[in-house]
Amino acid sequence: MKRNFVKTLFLFLLVIPGIHLYSQNTWLLKYQFEKGKAYDQISRTTQDIVQTVNGQDIKILSEIASTNSFQVENRDADGNATLLFSAQDLSVRSAAMGRDTTLKYTGMKDKVRVKLTPAGKSLSSVVVDSSEVSSIVSQLNMGDMRHLPGKEVKVGETWQDQLVVNKEKSAGSPIAMEITTDTEYTLKGSEPVNGKELLKIAFTGTMNMKGKGMQMGMDMYLEGTGKNQGFFYYDPAAFMIVSSEDNSEMEISVAVTGPQNLTIPMTQSVKSVTTFTERK
Amino acid sequence: MKLSVFLLLILFIAGQISGKNTKKGLSVITPELLRQHIDFLASDSLKGRNTPSPELELAADYIAKEFAALSIRPVQNSWFQPVPIISRNLDIDRCQLAITLGDQKKNFRLKTDYNPFEMTADTVVASSLVFAGYGITAPEYQYDDYDGVDVRGKIVLIMKHEPGEKDTASCFNGIRETRHSQTSVKLENAMKHGAIGLMIVTDPLNHMLLNPQGHPWPALSSFMTQDNLPVEMKDGKRTIPCIQVGETVVKALFGSVDSLRSIQKSIDQSLKPRSFEVPASGCLLQTALKITRYPVNNVIGILEGSDPVLKNEFVVIGGHYDHVGVQKVQRQGEDNIFNGADDNASGTAGVLAVAKAFSAMKKHPARSVVFILFAGEEKGLFGSQHYCDHPVVPLDKSVVMLNLDMISRNGSDTLQLDGLAYNPDLASILMSEARKLNLRNYPGEEDLFKRSDHYNFYRKGVSAINITSGLHSDYHTVRDNPDSVDPAKAALISRLIFKTAWKIAGEPIYLKTVPIR
CATH class of the missing domain: 3.40.630.10 (Zn peptidases)
Structure with a gap:
């Protein structure tokens, strides 16, 4: 009898923390980077672009696979972290009009230093080093982390976030753009993923884009709207995102005026999958 | 030998004459x-x-x-x-789309509900409506959306793209497009089958956006100047009204986007047409253009x-x-x-x-x-x-x-x-x-x-x-x-x-x- 009681008590002790874990309803969602830690960021983005020029649809498929890493250089008293992102490997494959092209770069030296709030919002971003492929690297948006609410959130709770990004003209893009993204996030709950209990956060959003630029003496204007949806996993123990998947679609109108007048409708579908792994 | 020398001499003289000739x-x-x-x-x-x-x-x-x-x-x-150099802009005051189902008539709004493609005709048509899947006739894949439906003299509604667009194993060249996904090819095919008007909607199974994108006409744009019109050569090719329709038209015709999505899913899985004449339907479609001719x-x-x-x-x-x-x-x-x-x-x-x-x-x-x-x-x-x-x-x-x-x-x-x-x-x-x-x-x-x-x-x-x-x-x-x-x-x-x-x-x-x- 005595033995049985001890066994029951042992089981009870095991179950209680389990129930507690399962029933935890509120989670603190923020980044808490630790100085000295380093992470690998592996991304794979597939893009499907259709442009209609003179009544003909031109489809461009591309796949960008990149490996970046970042080092946590500092975290101040407010929790703002300074991270040094380094591009490492990049592979760009594109297929259009019957031609396949693959470009591969290894041992790249592009580096960006960013300062992020605990919510993942950028306070500053400085290019530390660049290379001949910086125009491609700039499209990887190195240093952009998915935003978190930076506070405690209940399972099922939603929160909104607006992000306005101003992209300057660059060698890779002759158009300066303002992209406004309105996103609604929902904390879905916790799930076991690869042996770890992670929080799943789903999101849906709308995007609006406008831009202006000049190339080869022609003025270019751009306007677009889109939607996106996806999810990411957050490790509450490490205060860090583990992986994310983002699907977006945009419809864009491009007007070119000057030596040539053109109006080009464009659709763009993008799927992006990213994983973060701490370097041990 | 003598003859050869003589011929050479003649040619030499001719060359000299020719050279002298061009000198002037x-x-x-x-x-x-x-x-x-x-x-x-x-x-x-x-x-x-x-x-x-x-x-x-x-x-x-x-x-x-x-x-x-x-x-x-x-x-x-x-x-x-x-x-014959021309430019074409949309005459927004003369465009119209109205759909009748039974005794219910609904007028749709330009830009928010529908938008003409650049290859549209400057004309008005009216008829019943036929849904014709992706609007593809591809004998090489034993696939024909027009099989079993008569679209002669009718306005046709079709979806963009092609079956299995995101499926690497699709018989339509995997995830790469075939020529059948081109809007211009779909228009040509609809005309070949006798259609008098064409409405195209983005296929909802693989796409989130069902906006009526159509063509970015300066007349409908807030960011383009009105002279932002490309010039083109009038080619005299016959065409028909051709528009892209959005979610409101899909809901009016199918009840919901999900209904169209399930039809698309069924087509993709079976590669069999699911085309049909929309019962008791009528459609009035006008696309109007302002054409400027240049000397x-x-x-x-x-x-x-x-x-x-x-x-x-x-x-x-x-x-x-x-x-x-x-x-x-x-x-x-x-x-x-x-x-x-x-x-x-x-x-x-x-x-x-x-x-x-x-x-x-x-x-x-x-x-x-x-x-x-x-x-x-x-x-x-x-x-x-x-x-x-x-x-x-x-x-x-x-x-x-x-x-x-x-x-x-x-x-x-x-x-x-x-x-x-x-x-x-x-x-x-x-x-x-x-x-x-x-x-x-x-x-x-x-x-x-x-x-x-x-x-x-x-x-x-x-x-x-x-x-x-x-x-x-x-x-x-x-x-x-x-x-x-x-x-x-x-x-x-x-x-x-x-x-x-x-x-x-x-x-x-x-x-x-x-x-x-």
């Missing part, structure tokens, strides 16, 4: 003459000779006056061949041949006289005029100089020579395309087309001939003459062969080569000014053209072409 013509092709034409055509007052523009008309008048001063004649009393002309003159038989065969010498106009937004203190001195005031000057050289000759050559300055090259080879569709002399009697496009840059002795491989006989004559003038040949890049007016002649079976001094860093910039050209170089290349054309025009030489692989 060659003597009028001077750098000063080329400079005079280039300075006028590429002056700021001609504002870059855009197609269309009043300044392009001034350039055409200048060319016609130059022709009139020579011993060449116009065609049917006119130096000008009109080229644009090719300028043509003919020097009649001297041989009673061979004068009915023609040597064509041409080039484009248009350029790209001005940069609309002028930054303070910056030049905004694309003068196009090399591109292609130089080639135009070259054609005028060669025409003068032929006129200066005592006797006309056996064959007739046609001089053509084309408009609209920079907008898509429009002038030469129109000429080749409506030639003033038969194309099958046109033995050669020599095109001059950018002939005044890149050193004093360089030459680029685009299309050597496709015109071996002509290439041989041109290169032989070029060597005599100490012009070194640099083979052209293959893709340049399709980028000037000679290509439209080649497509029609005429041996045609582009003669140029090649691209340079001022190409299509405001720096292509008269002071950056070398008139002596332009004169040298013009002499090459004159000598080559004189040779071909004087003898019954027939030049073979080789098709592009």
Whole structure:
């Protein structure tokens, strides 16, 4: 009898923390980077672009696979972290009009230093080093982390976030753009993923884009709207995102005026999958 | 042996006579003459000779006056061949879409509910509605959305893209598109099946956005200026009203987007059509256009041949006289005029100089020579395309087309001939003459062969080569000014053209072409 009681008590002790874990309803969602830690960021983005020029649809498929890493250089008293992102490997494959092209770069030296709030919002971003492929690297948006609410959130709770990004003209893009993204996030709950209990956060959003630029003496204007949806996993123990998947679609109108007048409708579908792994 | 020596002697004398003959013509092709034409055509007052523009008309008048001063004649009393250049904008007040289901009629709003594609017709149609899947007929995949439905005289609703668009194993070339996914191909297929109107919706299974994107018409845009209209050549092709519809139309016809999604899923899985006539439906669809026509002309003159038989065969010498106009937004203190001195005031000057050289000759050559300055090259080879569709002399009697496009840059002795491989006989004559003038040949890049007016002649079976001094860093910039050209170089290349054309025009030489692989 005595033995049985001890066994029951042992089981009870095991179950209680389990129930507690399962029933935890509120989670603190923020980044808490630790100085000295380093992470690998592996991304794979597939893009499907259709442009209609003179009544003909031109489809461009591309796949960008990149490996970046970042080092946590500092975290101040407010929790703002300074991270040094380094591009490492990049592979760009594109297929259009019957031609396949693959470009591969290894041992790249592009580096960006960013300062992020605990919510993942950028306070500053400085290019530390660049290379001949910086125009491609700039499209990887190195240093952009998915935003978190930076506070405690209940399972099922939603929160909104607006992000306005101003992209300057660059060698890779002759158009300066303002992209406004309105996103609604929902904390879905916790799930076991690869042996770890992670929080799943789903999101849906709308995007609006406008831009202006000049190339080869022609003025270019751009306007677009889109939607996106996806999810990411957050490790509450490490205060860090583990992986994310983002699907977006945009419809864009491009007007070119000057030596040539053109109006080009464009659709763009993008799927992006990213994983973060701490370097041990 | 004696006979051979005699023949050689005759040929030598003939060559000497021929050489002496061309001397007179060659003597009028001077750098000063080329400079005079280039300075006028590429002056700021001609504002870059855009197609269309009043300044392009001034350039055409200048060319016609130059022709009139020579011993060449116009065609049917006119130096000008009109080229039907138009631009099209949407007439938003006359567009309408109304759908009736039973006794319920719903009017839809332009831009938010539907939007015409650029290839739409300027007309109104009314009929019942037929849903025809993806609107694809692809016998190679044993797939036909029109199988089992009669769309003759009806308005058809179809989805964008093709079955299994995101499926790597799709018989429609996996995730790559086939030609069947092209909107223009779907329109053509609908018309082939007798449809009188076409509505296209984004397929909802693989896409989140069901906006009626259609075409970005300036008339519907808040960010485009109303003059942001591309010019095009009126092709006279029949078309029908063709619009993209959005979610509101899908909901009106299918009840929900999910209903259409499940139909699409079923088509994708079975590759069997799920087309049907929408019961008790009626549709009124009008797409209206505001079409602007522009006065644009090719300028043509003919020097009649001297041989009673061979004068009915023609040597064509041409080039484009248009350029790209001005940069609309002028930054303070910056030049905004694309003068196009090399591109292609130089080639135009070259054609005028060669025409003068032929006129200066005592006797006309056996064959007739046609001089053509084309408009609209920079907008898509429009002038030469129109000429080749409506030639003033038969194309099958046109033995050669020599095109001059950018002939005044890149050193004093360089030459680029685009299309050597496709015109071996002509290439041989041109290169032989070029060597005599100490012009070194640099083979052209293959893709340049399709980028000037000679290509439209080649497509029609005429041996045609582009003669140029090649691209340079001022190409299509405001720096292509008269002071950056070398008139002596332009004169040298013009002499090459004159000598080559004189040779071909004087003898019954027939030049073979080789098709592009």
